[in-house]
Amino acid sequence: CILTTVWETQLMSLCQGTRDYNPKQMAIREKVFNTIISCFKRHGAETIDTPVFELKETLTGKYGEDSKLIYDLKDQGGELLSLRYDLTVPFARYLAMNKITNIKRYHIAKVYRRDNPAMTRGRYREFYQCDFDIAGQYDPMIPDAECLKIVHEILSELDLGEFRIKVNDRRILDGMFAVCGVPADKFRTICSTVDKLDKMSWEDVKNEMVNEKGLSEEAADHIGEYVSLQGGMDLAERLLQDQKLSQSKEACAGLSDMKLLFSYLQIFQVTDKVVFDLSLARGLDYYTGIIYEAVLTQVGVVPAPVSTEAQNGAAEETVSVGSVAGGGRYDGLVGMFDPKSRKVPCVGVSIGIERVFSIMEQKASAEKVRTTEVQVMVASAQKNLLEERLKLTTELWNAGIKAEVMYKKNPKLLSQLQHCEDSGIPLVAILGEQELKDGVVKLRTVATREEV
């Protein structure tokens, strides 16, 4: 019976790169989502949802090399479909399709990437993204600053330890590349190399620029001086006076906006965590202005990378080890979906939720996490009281109280109490002949054994 054996073996497994969430993991996930969603709602966001699959051509040409990681559906007759790779492209498609020019929305949903199993260590092919974006034509840097405020609020509330939010601007990077003598057609590829500075030493990065990407050593050294700079508004001011950099109009526009950004960040009271860091580049091509990335800085809490990402770091949530949020301004993407190429400026942030989950799970691994919210267990010490137990439970349910009762005619009191201990139910309502005669219920606090 070979078939049966094969059947049995295969049934007990899941697709590679996917996982079930058990009730404990779900309880942690719910807590994290609640914190994040509360923050998004506090900032006035609406939410939308899009289908898990899109027409294949909607995704085509948006992810560069990473397109090979897109899951296609089988051609079973009909349209060619692919599973969504991120939430940004479906969002842009949604805006263009519905001619929406103003929206502040969040979207929390699963995305899919056929990551090479050999390359993945604890990464998943199905994982959540958690995006907040502001679309619309507004006065400069106000929505951008709000995105950073949101990151600050969420990371503080999740209590993941110390963090830092690095900011930079694509225009500053491009201006810097220009004045350092990088040919315009190499901006994006040099930008990708700079992006590796959080994982590689400057020597290795320089080596890649010079030997792999054909940059002159002089240009690379110039870049090296700039990308070592970190600061706040003062650095933006200083660089506006920089003899070389101030020659680039683009860089000046970026630096002026950086100053403006910091002035809003001061009002929002978040400058304690924000650093203007010229080495921040981010992988995605579509950013057009400010970019940012939040990293955990506390030793010991930096988790193993858990989210699926492209090796070359071109994915939305791809960031350095310890990175838990990232985003930026992308003013051109919606126009790619509009027949008349009408632009809708957008700025957004993606919370690296899988990484947050894994930190929270590590933290919770020792603790007991409640997986239900039951407030009271209706129990009895004596036999033949099922009906009375069910009656009381009904009364509690009808009053909106979360209550449980054992599905047994005559459960042992000990097993009823044990269940409370196991699942963290704080109260037991104990029924007995005497209580029924007196028309009362004995209420016991499980932890202290106090009874009233």
Place this chain on the structure above:
Amino acid sequence: CILTTVWETQLMSLCQGTRDYNPKQMAIREKVFNTIISCFKRHGAETIDTPVFELKETLTGKYGEDSKLIYDLKDQGGELLSLRYDLTVPFARYLAMNKITNIKRYHIAKVYRRDNPAMTRGRYREFYQCDFDIAGQYDPMIPDAECLKIVHEILSELDLGEFRIKVNDRRILDGMFAVCGVPADKFRTICSTVDKLDKMSWEDVKNEMVNEKGLSEEAADHIGEYVSLQGGMDLAERLLQDQKLSQSKEACAGLSDMKLLFSYLQIFQVTDKVVFDLSLARGLDYYTGIIYEAVLTQVGVVPAPVSTEAQNGAAEETVSVGSVAGGGRYDGLVGMFDPKSRKVPCVGVSIGIERVFSIMEQKASAEKVRTTEVQVMVASAQKNLLEERLKLTTELWNAGIKAEVMYKKNPKLLSQLQHCEDSGIPLVAILGEQELKDGVVKLRTVATREEV
């Protein structure tokens, strides 16, 4: 430039049978989910999640003819994968894989069915299922009764209008078929025909039994007498005395349990809506005991069918027009996934959430539905107060208050007030030079224009 034209046209469309949810739909969806999840939690349920795709063989052989509706992923090298078709099979796989013998869980997630577009009218290929199940060996009919209590609570709270919950038992049906002279190998197919009684007249059903399925006219007429019966505990008692039906051990077991069920339903105070209805059959093969289905009975609220389903009615959420919940006991399914065929008895219910959405959407089509929860808009009547507006907004955010501010340096007061009207924000905090001097804020109630 033919390519561009094709590109433009195609980009503006979604896959057939899928849809985006806009913020208004999402607000309705969230409200419905909150009601349902609160009820599940009140009854002590945990939640789990499973991947959207399973190994193809996990789904193979579970859905009979409907297997053709399963979405397969393209073979891009690696395992053969399919999108989940329902939540019950992944649940059974999860229990077997993790050797879980006791759990009360809910699972709300999307499932996928490649429904024939020609057959669908307003049905979706991607839709939510909303399942609550109790797995474990318990005393008879207590968890079964709790499932009905849950349906009663949810439908009452959602306020969808009058409803009725029909119950029957597969053992009663099988016993009835046996004593009416249906050959054992035709039980399931005759059961499918009986299931059509809510959409077809008895004459048509009888015709199908006799002419298509080869049943004798006498047997069909016998069945016809039974399936016209409706009642409560009294009917179960009467049928236990029925000369013919009482000859079937299976029917008697089902009828005794039906009596027991009604005794628990009385305690749970839900008998007002529950009817023992011998014509209820339900399509799915895997039910082994009690089955039930809730239908809306109020004229005018019966929606167009919205959920994707097989034409032959064999799908979980397939039910008559107006049906909004269904389920039953399936004691054999988990065993199909266990190498040693260990059984885990299960009973569960699925809320026909897409139908509920469509009713709620119809109801809400005239009303204004808020899509954000913003409590206060921070506005100003005068120019050059952006910084002051942002400061106050920060104060509100930091205090956990949901607040919004316009991303403009100098917005007009009218457009700020208009935004409040449009999005239902109840309060406006208005800043002016005088208020700033006095160290106060003018708070206006949008609806009444009262100011303090």
